[in-house]
Amino acid sequence: MxxxxxxxxxxxxxxxxxxxxxxxxxxxxxxxxxxxxxxxxxxxxxxxxxxxxxxxxxxxxxxxxxxxxxxxxxxxxxxxxxxxxxxxxxxxxxxxxxxxxxxxxxxxxxxxxxxxxxxxxxxxxxxxxxxxxxxxxxEGHAEWGVKVSLAAAAPGSRSAPPAPPRGGGGPSGGAGRAYLERKRGLHRAREQHHDRALQAAEDIDAALSRLATATRRLRPHSQEMTGERGRLQVLNAAYLVTAVREKELLDAVETLRRRTGAEVEVSGPWVPYSFVGEV
Missing domain, CATH: 3.30.70 (Alpha-Beta Plaits)
Structure with missing residues (x-):
C-alpha cells in the first residue's frame, strides 16, 4: 500500500x-x-x-x-x-x-x-x-491469538553445579571428573527440556491448525518483552477460525493445557489483521 x-x-x-x-x-x-x-x-x-x-x-x-x-x-x-x-x-x-x-x-x-x-x-x-x-x-472468520509458555529450564537446572575441587585432585581426578559430569548432565537436561518445550509447541499448533482455515506463526516474545523471567515463550501464533468452530478451539486449548502442562494464553476474537495479506 x-x-x-x-x-x-x-x-x-x-x-x-x-x-x-x-x-x-x-x-x-x-x-x-x-x-x-x-x-x-x-x-x-x-x-x-x-x-x-x-x-x-x-x-x-x-x-x-x-x-x-x-x-x-x-x-x-x-x-x-x-x-x-x-x-x-x-x-x-x-x-x-x-x-x-x-x-x-x-x-x-x-x-x-x-x-x-x-x-x-x-x-x-x-x-x-x-x-x-x-x-x-x-468473511465469517475471526482471528484468535495463542501464546504458549513453559518453565525456561528443567527443575533444579538453574542451580549452579558444585564448585570444582581445590587442591591436588585436578580435573583428571575422580572429584574433577564427577564435577564435569554433573555440568554435562545439567547441560543435557536443559537441552532435553528445551526440546520437549518445542515439541509441545508443535503439538499444540498442529492440533489448533486442524480447526483453523489458516494459521500464521509469529516470532515468540523474549523474556525481556514478556517480563516473565523463568518462562520461555515457545509459540506465538494466529489462527483464522470460523464462528462455528470457535467453541471447538477454546475446548481444544483447555484440553491441551491439561495434557501438556504448558501455559496456553488465548485471545480473541479479533479483526483478522494477520490474514488480510499485503494490499
Missing part, C-alpha cells in the same frame, strides 16, 4: 485545505451511522468526523487529519513517544473494530495517508481486486 507524504490537497477533491486523508480500513458497503460517535484520532483530527469514502463496489473508512501533524518527521516523533503511539494505535483499532462489526473488513496499517480523497480513491481503487479477495477470504 502506498503511503504518501501529506500535502495540501486541491479544492476539487472536496478535502479541507491543509489536510490529508487518513485511511483506517476497506470494507464492503457500510452504513455511515455505524461510525457515529467515533472520534478517531481525536486531538490530531479535531472537528473532522470518521466517515466513508466510496471505492466503486467497496468502501473506505477515512478521516481528514491536519497534514502538518502527519509529515514524515512528525510521525517519527510520534513513534518515539510510546504513550502517543499507543493512543494512536488504540484509536485506529477502535475505528477498524466498529467497521468490522458490520461485515468483513481489511484493516490498513497505522498512518496510511493520501494527499486528499481523490488520490486515496485512485490508489485504493487500483487495489480493488486484492481488497475484494481479502474480504472474501476472511
Amino acid at each position: 502506498t503511503r504518501e507524504q501529506p500535502g495540501t490537497p486541491e479544492s476539487a477533491t472536496g478535502t479541507a485545505a491543509g489536510t490529508a486523508t487518513y485511511v483506517y480500513a476497506v470494507c464492503r458497503r457500510l452504513t455511515p451511522s455505524a461510525l457515529s460517535g467515533l472520534t478517531g484520532l481525536a486531538g490530531l483530527a479535531e472537528g473532522f468526523p470518521v466517515r466513508t469514502l466510496p471505492l466503486g463496489p467497496l468502501t473506505a473508512v477515512v478521516q481528514h487529519v491536519p497534514a502538518a501533524e502527519f509529515t514524515e518527521d512528525a510521525w517519527q516523533r510520534r513513534l518515539s513517544d510510546r504513550a502517543e503511539l499507543e493512543r494512536c494505535a488504540r484509536a485506529h483499532h477502535e475505528v477498524v473494530t466498529a467497521a468490522a462489526a458490520c461485515g468483513p473488513t481489511v484493516p490498513l496499517a497505522l498512518a496510511t495517508l493520501y494527499r486528499g480523497d481523490e488520490r486515496a480513491q485512485q490508489a485504493l481503487g487500483a487495489d480493488r481486486d486484492r481488497f475484494a479477495a481479502a474480504l472474501a477470504r476472511i
